Amino acid sequence: xxxxxxxxxRTSEANKTGLWSHWSxxxxxxxxxxxxxxEYFAIRNSAAVIDTxxxxxxxxxxxxxxxxxxxxxxRDIRKCRPGQAHYTVWCDDDxxxxxxxxxxxxxxxxxxxxxxxxNMAFLQDLAGQMAVQIEDVSNDFGALALQGPYAxxxxxxxxxxxxxxxxxxxxxxxxxxxxxxxxxxxxxxxxGYEIWVERDDAVGVWDTLFEVAAPYGxxxxxxxxxxxARIEAGLVLIDVDFYSARYAWNDDQRTTPxxxxxxxxxxxxxxxxxxxxxxxxxxxxxxxxxxxWKTVGIMVxxxxxxxxxxxxxxIPPKDHTPEHGGMxxxxxxxxxIGYTPSFVYSPMAQRHVGIARVRPEHAALGTxxxxxxxxxHRYDVVKANVSRLPFFNPPRKTA
Amino acid sequence: xxxxKKFDAIVIGGGHNGLVNGAYxxxxxxxxxxxxxxxxxxxxxxTEELHPGxxxxxxxxxxxxxxxxIIHELELTKHGFMPLLMPSTFAPTEDGDYxxxxxxxxxxxxxISRHSPHDADAYDAYGHMMEQVVHAIRPLMDSIPPDITxxxxxxxxxxxxxxxxxxxxPPGVLHDxxxxxxxxxxxxxxxxxxxxLMQGLLASSGIIGTKVGxxxxxxxxxxxxxxxxxxxxxxxxxxxxxxxxxxFTQVLARAAESFGAExxxxxxxxxxITKNGRATGVVLEDGAELEAKIVVxxxxxxxxxxxxxxxxxxxxxxxxxxxxxxxQGTSAKVNFALDANPNYPxxxxxxxxxxxxxxxxxxLDYLERAFDDAKYGWYSQKPYIDGCIQSNVDPDMAPPGxxxxxxxxxxxxxxxxxxxxxxxxxxxxxxxxxxxEGFFPGFGDLVLHREVVTPLDIERVVxxxxxxIFAGEFLAPQMFFFRPAPGWNQYRxxxxxxxxxxxxxxxxxxxxxxxxRFASQQxxxxxxxxx
Numbered sequence: 001x002x003x004x005x006x007x008x009x010r011t012s013e014a015n016k017t018g019l020w021s022h023w024s025x026x027x028x029x030x031x032x033x034x035x036x037x038x039e040y041f042a043i044r045n046s047a048a049v050i051d052t053x054x055x056x057x058x059x060x061x062x063x064x065x066x067x068x069x070x071x072x073x074x075r076d077i078r079k080c081r082p083g084q085a086h087y088t089v090w091c092d093d094d095x096x097x098x099x100x101x102x103x104x105x106x107x108x109x110x111x112x113x114x115x116x117x118x119n120m121a122f123l124q125d126l127a128g129q130m131a132v133q134i135e136d137v138s139n140d141f142g143a144l145a146l147q148g149p150y151a152x153x154x155x156x157x158x159x160x161x162x163x164x165x166x167x168x169x170x171x172x173x174x175x176x177x178x179x180x181x182x183x184x185x186x187x188x189x190x191x192g193y194e195i196w197v198e199r200d201d202a203v204g205v206w207d208t209l210f211e212v213a214a215p216y217g218x219x220x221x222x223x224x225x226x227x228x229a230r231i232e233a234g235l236v237l238i239d240v241d242f243y244s245a246r247y248a249w250n251d252d253q254r255t256t257p258x259x260x261x262x263x264x265x266x267x268x269x270x271x272x273x274x275x276x277x278x279x280x281x282x283x284x285x286x287x288x289x290x291x292x293w294k295t296v297g298i299m300v301x302x303x304x305x306x307x308x309x310x311x312x313x314x315i316p317p318k319d320h321t322p323e324h325g326g327m328x329x330x331x332x333x334x335x336x337i338g339y340t341p342s343f344v345y346s347p348m349a350q351r352h353v354g355i356a357r358v359r360p361e362h363a364a365l366g367t368x369x370x371x372x373x374x375x376x377h378r379y380d381v382v383k384a385n386v387s388r389l390p391f392f393n394p395p396r397k398t399a
Numbered sequence: 400x401x402x403x404k405k406f407d408a409i410v411i412g413g414g415h416n417g418l419v420n421g422a423y424x425x426x427x428x429x430x431x432x433x434x435x436x437x438x439x440x441x442x443x444x445x446t447e448e449l450h451p452g453x454x455x456x457x458x459x460x461x462x463x464x465x466x467x468x469i470i471h472e473l474e475l476t477k478h479g480f481m482p483l484l485m486p487s488t489f490a491p492t493e494d495g496d497y498x499x500x501x502x503x504x505x506x507x508x509x510x511i512s513r514h515s516p517h518d519a520d521a522y523d524a525y526g527h528m529m530e531q532v533v534h535a536i537r538p539l540m541d542s543i544p545p546d547i548t549x550x551x552x553x554x555x556x557x558x559x560x561x562x563x564x565x566x567x568x569p570p571g572v573l574h575d576x577x578x579x580x581x582x583x584x585x586x587x588x589x590x591x592x593x594x595x596l597m598q599g600l601l602a603s604s605g606i607i608g609t610k611v612g613x614x615x616x617x618x619x620x621x622x623x624x625x626x627x628x629x630x631x632x633x634x635x636x637x638x639x640x641x642x643x644x645x646x647f648t649q650v651l652a653r654a655a656e657s658f659g660a661e662x663x664x665x666x667x668x669x670x671x672i673t674k675n676g677r678a679t680g681v682v683l684e685d686g687a688e689l690e691a692k693i694v695v696x697x698x699x700x701x702x703x704x705x706x707x708x709x710x711x712x713x714x715x716x717x718x719x720x721x722x723x724x725x726x727q728g729t730s731a732k733v734n735f736a737l738d739a740n741p742n743y744p745x746x747x748x749x750x751x752x753x754x755x756x757x758x759x760x761x762x763l764d765y766l767e768r769a770f771d772d773a774k775y776g777w778y779s780q781k782p783y784i785d786g787c788i789q790s791n792v793d794p795d796m797a798p799p800g801x802x803x804x805x806x807x808x809x810x811x812x813x814x815x816x817x818x819x820x821x822x823x824x825x826x827x828x829x830x831x832x833x834x835x836e837g838f839f840p841g842f843g844d845l846v847l848h849r850e851v852v853t854p855l856d857i858e859r860v861v862x863x864x865x866x867x868i869f870a871g872e873f874l875a876p877q878m879f880f881f882r883p884a885p886g887w888n889q890y891r892x893x894x895x896x897x898x899x900x901x902x903x904x905x906x907x908x909x910x911x912x913x914x915x916r917f918a919s920q921q922x923x924x925x926x927x928x929x930x
Contacts, residue, residue, distance in 0.1 A: 033486075033501075033751070034486070034501045034502050034503035034506055035484065035486040035501065035502035035503075037484050037486070037502070038484055038486040038502070038754070041483050041484055041792075044481070045481070045483060045641060045793060045794070045795075046793075046794045150794060215799035215800035216794045216799050217790075217791065217792075217793075217794040302467070302471050303468075303471075315530065315534060315632065315634065316632060317632060318631045318632025318633075319632070320631065345631065345632070347482075347484075347631060348476065348481070349476055350467075350470050350471070350475075350476050350480065350631075351471070
């Protein structure tokens with residue numbers, strides 16, 4: 001049966017649309033009010049509260065916890081000090097990405113790993129004889145993201161230590177009477193925090209937070225708003241921008257960290273002596289330059305977009321609803337050279353943008369591409385350019 | 400370093416069109432100076448902290464008609480361009496009823512059905528009609544009109560092309576276009592809607608800024624003009640820029656400066672220097688002379704032709720046309736700092752109805768009666784009010800939990816019969832507040848600060864003649880071929896090197912930027928021809 005997150009008593013009250021989706025087995029609000037775009041603007045201009053509880057959460061604890069994770073995760077967890085967090089991927093032996101997630105390091109011996117898919121067997125089978133315990137605490141904790149420019153000002157009224165907490169750092173804190181962990185993490189590319197709270201305290205934390213936050217125009221935001229923000233932030237999404245290598249049917253469905261634009265996680269590979277899963281394959285990929293793709297941003301030429309729609313006599317659509325599919329990308333000879341798994345009209349960039357996968361020779365910044373669009377069941381192409389990711393990257397995110 | 404005195408181009412007036420124009424000229428490589436009389440740029444598009452912690456959009460208060468090309472060509476998103484969605488439109492009545500429209504088509508259908516099932520369906524039909532007309536007329540609005548007085552074959556060919564373009568439109572669309580351009584807002588709306596509240600709500604766009612009532616011929620054109628805009632591709636939608644329209648003009652200023660334009664504040668221009676029929680620079684009020692081979696006036700036609708230059712240097716017919724050009728400002732603002740959002744009976748404790756325009760004009764009769772007062776030289780005793788509590792969309796505008804409310808008021812004719820605006824200011828403010836009290840019982844108790852902006856204030860502070868917010872009325876004889884005068888609708892003037900780029904030129908007012916952009920194209924084209 002579908003589960004309810006610890007915040008459900010409040011999210012169900014706030015959800016005026018009756019629209020829910022299923023996220024990792026939990027009910028998640030698509031949009032709370034009739035305008036998901038208004039919720040999106042809360043993220044960019046005040047702050048929005050997003051229930052991110054459905055993520056799988058694994059507590060990894062023990063004297064070998066660091067050693068264990070150092071062998072599983074592609075990014076070197078040894079560099080993540082207690083009180084810090086890492087965004088990371090993990091791979092299979094062939095160097096294909098299995099999944100991505102955030103690790104919070106509470107202490108030398110205790111970590112919390114989040115993931116979109118179940119990973120219990122995968123992790124347990126790798127533990128071997130190591131002194132490490134892996135516990136699925138997914139249902140024990142709620143996670144509430146407060147994302148947006150006012151997030152710090154609001155949160156510091158509840159927990160003054162927020163003033164100091166750096167990007168991808170975390171701290172224990174109290175919200176009202178509830179003991180929580182607050183991490184400066186999120187999925188919006190904006191200034192933001194996530195509050196990790198035990199199930200029984202979740203509703204109290206929601207109420208305490210809104211008491212302070214409501215006068216700032218803070219509202220709960222649903223999945224659609226979050227997904228607009230994440231494309232602008234250039235953050236990839238499983239089952240959209242990539243598939244888990246464990247369940248892919250062929251290598252076309254698999255990607256490597258470098259192909260996924262996450263090569264930066266392995267920047268220090270030369271000086272990193274870990275044996276982690278996929279390492280040899282990744283080294284071979286780099287040595288033989290066998291990466292098939294690069295993940296880039298594409299920005300659509302606004303004039304050309306208007307032109308193709310105007311020529312068909314329709315108003316050029318500028319819809320903020322993310323399109324998760326795969327619009328084809330062509331070069332000047334109309335050879336297919338890639339596709340765009342995530343596409344949206346970005347309110348911040350004021351044009352259509354996409355997270356795209358293109359052949360490496362077409363990935364240079366500014367490269368001109370053609371994007372296939374369908375208008376009234378007919379194909380057409382519009383001009384686009386390779387652009388930097390993220391599309392929106394305010395200094396406040398890390399300041 | 401002494402201030403530079405010689406430029407390629409000088410723009411007089413740092414309103415939105417002056418900034419747009421200056422930015423384009425600078426982007427093209429011209430050393431460009433923008434001169435602003437006041438201590439801040441923006442003209443009528445400014446945001447001021449008139450009460451501690453409360454940001455007032457003193458004059459202009461929302462964004463829609465801004466041409467999307469400008470956003471891209473001037474790279475405004477790099478400088479903080481951020482039009483925030485206004486997700487609701489609220490039309491209250493004085494007896495506690497209302498229409499609250501939002502972003503969901505079907506919910507709107509239910510809401511309008513409460514008043515009239517007929518109107519719920521008609522709303523979609525009306526919206527589609529307006530979109531079709533706007534889509535059809537856009538290419539004409541988004542280009543420099545031909546010179547109707549010219550014998551030049553190229554201009555004649557452009558005239559003919561417009562004829563063919565219109566002839567190629569679907570006949571129904573052409574007919575709707577003509578009805579809008581020549582008829583009254585009421586005539587059109589009564590064809591579609593039966594409920595007073597829907598008629599009043601939609602007719603208000605047909606009167607804003609113009610001395611017409613909803614039943615006056617010509618209000619259809621005003622209605623159409625206000626529908627030309629868009630927000631992220633949604634035709635006719637309005638947005639609230641982050642930090643108000645002053646936030647927007649600050650973005651423009653940053654963009655202009657990034658292209659190399661210099662902006663000088665507190666630099667009022669006394670006049671344009673002309674030698675042998677061409678402009679060579681300007682003289683500031685403090686006597687300083689600045690040289691430039693291009694001088695662009697971003698101020699209104701009256702000031703452009705009658706004050707900045709000597710009318711005796713201009714052709715008599717132009718002077719005559721400018722003399723006859725109608726300003727007759729008819730709008731005012733009353734802005735409030737409020738202790739909290741107002742309460743609306745029946746929606747107690749809710750504030751989602753205040754995330755967009757609040758239209759206080761519940762019927763055609765209400766609006767027409769408000770106009771009656773103006774016809775005889777007085778301000779409406781029960782005015783039409785377009786309210787907007789921007790703090791519900793942008794928390795930067797007021798302290799947490801408080802509210803800042805912009806109220807656009809009509810009618811407030813510039814010329815009052817047997818009194819003047821300095822005398823009437825407070826009484827007028829009271830009339831407005833009393834009207835608000837009628838819609839929102841208890842409103843007065845929330846008022847922390849009130850700022851009354853009369854048409855005379857608009858003229859004095861911003862420099863718009865007779866306080867006309869569009870720098871000249873939106874009347875058919877003052878549009879397109881004729882804005883601001885036949886033969887001078889292409890941004891040039893009879894004085895070589897002297898150009899005009901304000902809202903008194905095509906297409907017109909609102910925070911649109913098109914005049915500034917077109918004028919820059921004309922200037923750069925003329926420079927190219929001289930090479």
